[in-house]
Amino acid sequence: MPINSKFATSIQLLFLTCLILSGFWYIGSALTGVLLIIAAVFGCVGAFNRHTFQSYSLSKLMLIYLVWLYVVALSSSVPNTSMMTLAVLAGLPVMYLVASNTPNFAEIWKSLRVVIFVTAVGLALWAIWQVENHIGYGWAVGPLVDRNAFAALMNLLWFPAAYLFISNEFASKRWVLLLLGGGLFIINMALFATSSRGGIVTWLLLLPFILWASYLYTKSKQLIAIVLGIALFAYFCSAQFLHSNVADRTFQIGPSTQAGQLSKDVSTNVRLLIWQSTIKIALNHPFTGTGWGTFEAYYPTYRSPLENSSSGVVAHNDYVQLPAEGGIPALLLQLSIVLGLLLQLRKSLKRASEDAGFESTALLLGCLAIFIHAAVNFIFVFAFMNIMVGLYLARAVQLIDTPQSVKISSFEQIRPSVKRLLAGFIILMVSTPFALHLFAQAFLAGSQPGLKAINLVAPKVTVYSIANFITTIRPQEGIAQEAMLQTAEQFLAVSANNNSPVTDDFKHELLNETIERYESARARSANNPNMGVREVKMLIAYHDMLGGDIAYTKAQQILSSSLKTDPYHAQSMIMLARLQVAEGQRSEAIRTLQYAENHVRTQRDQQLIVVETLRQLAAPKKIAELDDIEKQLGLVHSDSETGRPLILPPNFNENINAKLKAIAGQLKQAQ
Numbered sequence: 001m002p003i004n005s006k007f008a009t010s011i012q013l014l015f016l017t018c019l020i021l022s023g024f025w026y027i028g029s030a031l032t033g034v035l036l037i038i039a040a041v042f043g044c045v046g047a048f049n050r051h052t053f054q055s056y057s058l059s060k061l062m063l064i065y066l067v068w069l070y071v072v073a074l075s076s077s078v079p080n081t082s083m084m085t086l087a088v089l090a091g092l093p094v095m096y097l098v099a100s101n102t103p104n105f106a107e108i109w110k111s112l113r114v115v116i117f118v119t120a121v122g123l124a125l126w127a128i129w130q131v132e133n134h135i136g137y138g139w140a141v142g143p144l145v146d147r148n149a150f151a152a153l154m155n156l157l158w159f160p161a162a163y164l165f166i167s168n169e170f171a172s173k174r175w176v177l178l179l180l181g182g183g184l185f186i187i188n189m190a191l192f193a194t195s196s197r198g199g200i201v202t203w204l205l206l207l208p209f210i211l212w213a214s215y216l217y218t219k220s221k222q223l224i225a226i227v228l229g230i231a232l233f234a235y236f237c238s239a240q241f242l243h244s245n246v247a248d249r250t251f252q253i254g255p256s257t258q259a260g261q262l263s264k265d266v267s268t269n270v271r272l273l274i275w276q277s278t279i280k281i282a283l284n285h286p287f288t289g290t291g292w293g294t295f296e297a298y299y300p301t302y303r304s305p306l307e308n309s310s311s312g313v314v315a316h317n318d319y320v321q322l323p324a325e326g327g328i329p330a331l332l333l334q335l336s337i338v339l340g341l342l343l344q345l346r347k348s349l350k351r352a353s354e355d356a357g358f359e360s361t362a363l364l365l366g367c368l369a370i371f372i373h374a375a376v377n378f379i380f381v382f383a384f385m386n387i388m389v390g391l392y393l394a395r396a397v398q399l400i401d402t403p404q405s406v407k408i409s410s411f412e413q414i415r416p417s418v419k420r421l422l423a424g425f426i427i428l429m430v431s432t433p434f435a436l437h438l439f440a441q442a443f444l445a446g447s448q449p450g451l452k453a454i455n456l457v458a459p460k461v462t463v464y465s466i467a468n469f470i471t472t473i474r475p476q477e478g479i480a481q482e483a484m485l486q487t488a489e490q491f492l493a494v495s496a497n498n499n500s501p502v503t504d505d506f507k508h509e510l511l512n513e514t515i516e517r518y519e520s521a522r523a524r525s526a527n528n529p530n531m532g533v534r535e536v537k538m539l540i541a542y543h544d545m546l547g548g549d550i551a552y553t554k555a556q557q558i559l560s561s562s563l564k565t566d567p568y569h570a571q572s573m574i575m576l577a578r579l580q581v582a583e584g585q586r587s588e589a590i591r592t593l594q595y596a597e598n599h600v601r602t603q604r605d606q607q608l609i610v611v612e613t614l615r616q617l618a619a620p621k622k623i624a625e626l627d628d629i630e631k632q633l634g635l636v637h638s639d640s641e642t643g644r645p646l647i648l649p650p651n652f653n654e655n656i657n658a659k660l661k662a663i664a665g666q667l668k669q670a671q
Helices: 003-022 030-050 059-075 079-089 091-100 105-132 147-166 174-193 197-218 221-241 266-284 295-302 318-350 355-373 383-400 416-444 449-455 463-473 478-495 504-523 529-541 548-565 570-582 586-597 603-618 624-642 652-670
Strands: 052-055 404-407
Touching (some): 003 030, 003 383, 030 079, 030 091, 030 416, 052 059, 059 079, 059 091, 079 091, 079 383, 079 416, 091 383, 105 174, 147 174, 147 197, 147 221, 147 355, 147 383, 174 197, 174 221, 197 318, 197 355, 266 295, 266 318, 295 318, 295 548, 318 383, 355 383, 416 449, 416 463, 463 478, 478 529, 504 529, 529 548, 548 570, 570 586, 570 603, 586 603, 603 624
């Protein structure tokens, strides 16, 4: 290979590695979206230069799927969330179409599969270390937040690793075989250390296929026995040394249930209730769904009263959540991809005696493991899963399919400048949401490194000016809208001071503008009750500027709408009680809180309700300890929203309850 060709391959390998790693970035998926657009642009440029598009068995289906992903994102009533989730889901069709049309992808893959194997071993060691040292909950999760998702990742990585170990490619290098066998053992051990029932059962279901393909390829029963021996030894080590054994959690039977009934298993029963509610969402939004990533916003309205233990963020079944968010067509397209994968697997198994057929089988089994596990968990919400499945499928079809060359018109009748202008416009339209989101993250979120850098040369640039610039281009941008709201809230709080030079007319104008911004934000977030709580809090605080009756009436309407969206939203109930107090109905507020305490779903929410009840009972006296408790409970909520594993201090809830009981006793004695 010429030097320039080697350099190009190295650059492409680096790009793909960065793209996969971007899928692990929890701050957002905008970077992944930008990188996918770059990949698509270079893929299209290559196809137009060659005047041909290589169409494989799944290419047309992937193209239709990609178009539908975009249609749903554009039609969503929660546009920012849907567009960012689009970047997650688009990894599968984009990478399949681009990689399968990359002429030197075979060369890239030879290096990429080594990178993937080394990464797999590194992630597995990380997870084993977590279990051994009781990090977090002591589960094997690696960089993820869920052991089931990590088990799916280990499955995705194990089957190609098994191919590398079994294939003849490294048969002459014993030290390489030892490293590959050791890596396979570590990946297996990490899989078993997750104790994920779905992940381990999926692996067991697909294991006979890889063993059969191995026998067809090597004609060696001894090698198959070695692979099984590695797996059994990994299971033994996980059970004995890490004390992680899936057999210990096969069923979680309640005291009144009959052993062996799957529907009575606590975890399974919760999933069944979630699935029933999610199916109702899908049936009520059959065509384009509610929009990608909007399940959390719509689920509370449909939530079963019996389901009170899940976070309500995901449906724990991608085949149920997909039609809820993307309509019935999305489900049909996903099932069609599964069917196409199975047909490809059948074709690969027939050629398993060849190196191409055997590697294709291993890659397809890794993909199939993901699709199977997605039926009982949330898998495709992770960008790297979609990206890697797209790459696996692209390489698998390249190995065994004969592509159809589709001629692409060069549009020679159109001037080059016009073509460049048109292409640039399309790229700009598609990439703007992701680019602005990245811009907002750098300048407006967290420690605001971008703003600090620009202030070195332009000190007068503020958060408000940048947020205003972004929302002028794209009003749906959530980070910028939040920055505008926070700035307005802070300014109103400062201007409420009697010594403030701000005129009443300006404050009134700013207040009305902020209310309009809140209304717009709630409309773009499926009436997010948290946003409604903030708006009501502001209406109560500045009711004199709006007129007491007008402010209180509007606050009542907002809370009624929020509680209709989420009947168990603790903060909305607390704010309703505060509104009643502001209207002079303290006894009614106490009754509202007593009702709320018996109807909220989580212990944390119950504790928040008790804090507010004690605060109202103590009024006008203020108890600082209640504020401290509320802050502690608020941290619990914020940690759970960041995507990090939530680890509470020992006896956290018991200590909170003891403090609340002590304060209640003091108030009773004072009376």
